[in-house]
Amino acid sequence: MVKGYILINTRPGKEYDVANQLKTFPFVNDVDITYGLWDIIIKIQAPSLAELDKIISMVRGLKDVEQTVTLVAHE
Secondary structure, eight states, rough: EEEEEEEEETTOOHHHHEEEEETTTEEEEEEEEOSSHHHEEEEEEESSSSHHHHHHHHHHTTTEEEEEEEEEOOO
16 A cells, blocks of 8 residues: 655635545545645555556646645655
């Protein structure tokens, strides 16, 4: 398994809309709305780096997502 975190900035006021969409994505374990520099952080546990990459592309493809940073964790 590959564990990753994605920090997400959304268009203003769209945090909850994006969070609800993210909850339906495969391999997404946690979705948290945060205050500060980032609007949302999600935790992903995918079976492979290739699957993690697919989820990252899906997140970046959402119309209200403006910026992301991905962190891959080593277990």
